[in-house]
Amino acid sequence: EVQLVESGGGLVQPGGSLRLSCAASGFSFSNYEMNWVRQAPGKGLEWVSYISTSGSFIYHADSVKGRFTISRDNAKNSLYLQMSSLRAEDTAVYYCAKLGSGYGHYFDYWGQGTLVTVSS
Amino acid sequence: SYELPQPPSVSVSPGQTASITCSGDKLGDKYTSWYQQKPGQSPVLVIYQDDKRPSGIPERFSGSNSGNTATLTISGTQAMDEADYYCQAWDSSTAYVFGTGTKVTVL
Numbered sequence: 513e514v515q516l517v518e519s520g521g522g523l524v525q526p527g528g529s530l531r532l533s534c535a536a537s538g539f540s541f542s543n544y545e546m547n548w549v550r551q552a553p554g555k556g557l558e559w560v561s562y563i564s565t566s567g568s569f570i571y572h573a574d575s576v577k578g579r580f581t582i583s584r585d586n587a588k589n590s591l592y593l594q595m596s597s598l599r600a601e602d603t604a605v606y607y608c609a610k611l612g613s614g615y616g617h618y619f620d621y622w623g624q625g626t627l628v629t630v631s632s
Numbered sequence: 633s634y635e636l637p638q639p640p641s642v643s644v645s646p647g648q649t650a651s652i653t654c655s656g657d658k659l660g661d662k663y664t665s666w667y668q669q670k671p672g673q674s675p676v677l678v679i680y681q682d683d684k685r686p687s688g689i690p691e692r693f694s695g696s697n698s699g700n701t702a703t704l705t706i707s708g709t710q711a712m713d714e715a716d717y718y719c720q721a722w723d724s725s726t727a728y729v730f731g732t733g734t735k736v737t738v739l
Contacts, residue, residue: 559727621677622674
């Protein structure tokens with residue numbers, strides 16, 4: 513059974529930093545591209561970051577470019593999101609999402625999410 | 633940037649058909665996916681590659697995509713289908729794009 517378990521969320525002050533983690537199990541983690549997707553309270557889904565299987569290719573949404581960095585450790589079956597210079601508008605539930613195989617660029621499995629609150 | 637507007641809400645009677653649209657420039661040239669999200673839960677993939685259902689998704693969920701519009705259809709809608717639904721596509725300039733979301737209410 514595929515499982516994605518996020519951790520690391522919490523309350524942080526504006527301008528602060530936080531590192532999110534996602535522990536993956538139930539599939540061959542190193543063979544799949546991974547992403548972070550977020551959802552602000554009462555709002556829709558917003559893609560945040562993508563990382564290739566080896567970590568060689570990384571893409572970030574314009575809204576977080578230069579402030580967030582996605583990374584992975586295939587030996588530990590883990591995905592990370594380093595967030596810095598946090599703003600109030602970064603407040604959201606952050607989901608770890610696995611990219612499906614084949615064509616289509618779709619997210620076939622999601623974690624339960626971890627809440628990040630940016631507030632003084 | 634690429635956008636995917638959806639109607640904010642759709643109402644349907646139990647047993648009837650609900651159709652949710654997702655609009656985008658030349659969306660028919662891209663693959664579209666659909667996600668169901670119930671309150672307090674994570675999104676669940678219900679349609680991928682325009683019209684394919686993942687294992688475990690009921691046959692009453694179907695999808696189509698042509699021209700500038702993708703459609704998610706729920707046939708014989710049940711109370712358990714009440715949720716928010718998001719379309720999603722990939723665009724070369726914007727990467728992964730989600731629709732604005734549609735709240736389906738089963739009256």
